[in-house]
Amino acid sequence: MPYAFCCHRPANRGSGLIDIFELAADRSVEDPVARVVVDVMLKPEILDPQGQAIVGASDRLGFSGVREVRQGKRFEVEIDGEAGEAELAEVRRMAETLLANPVIEDFSLRVE
Numbered sequence: 001m002p003y004a005f006c007c008h009r010p011a012n013r014g015s016g017l018i019d020i021f022e023l024a025a026d027r028s029v030e031d032p033v034a035r036v037v038v039d040v041m042l043k044p045e046i047l048d049p050q051g052q053a054i055v056g057a058s059d060r061l062g063f064s065g066v067r068e069v070r071q072g073k074r075f076e077v078e079i080d081g082e083a084g085e086a087e088l089a090e091v092r093r094m095a096e097t098l099l100a101n102p103v104i105e106d107f108s109l110r111v112e
Contacts, residue, residue, distance in 0.1 A: 034083035036091045040100045040107045041072040075099050076112075083111045 042048050051069040058066040077094070079087050092109060100107040 032081055033078050034081065034087070035112045036077045036079060036083055036088065037110050037112055038075040038077060038091065038095045038099055038107055039072060039110075040075070040095070040105050041070060043104055043106055046104045073099075 048070050050071040054069040054071075055066055058069075075095075077091055079091065081087065083091075088109060088111075095107045095109065096102060
């Protein structure tokens with residue numbers, strides 16, 4: 001995953017910034033990493049005030065034909081190794097307990 005920031009080195013380690021390419025090079029090419037995407041959306045029966053606000057604003061801003069907008073969240077979870085059944089079950093458990101509120105939200109998983 002690209003880094004969108006730079007870090008300052010401690011004063012005793014040199015002067016200047018760590019290059020983002022140096023940070024990326026720290027990850028070993030031999031270590032396989034899988035990315036699991038978790039999409040979280042409000043359940044259809046739950047009112048989405050942010051989506052309604054976007055629909056109202058879109059018409060005022062000249063975007064015609066927008067009937068409905070539903071707001072959601074996307075999480076990208078990188079895991080060590082391959083994304084097998086056991087790993088996906090662990091990410092699913094994480095989504096159920098940490099990433100989504102199962103009372104008002106649904107979620108889906110996919111491997112990228």
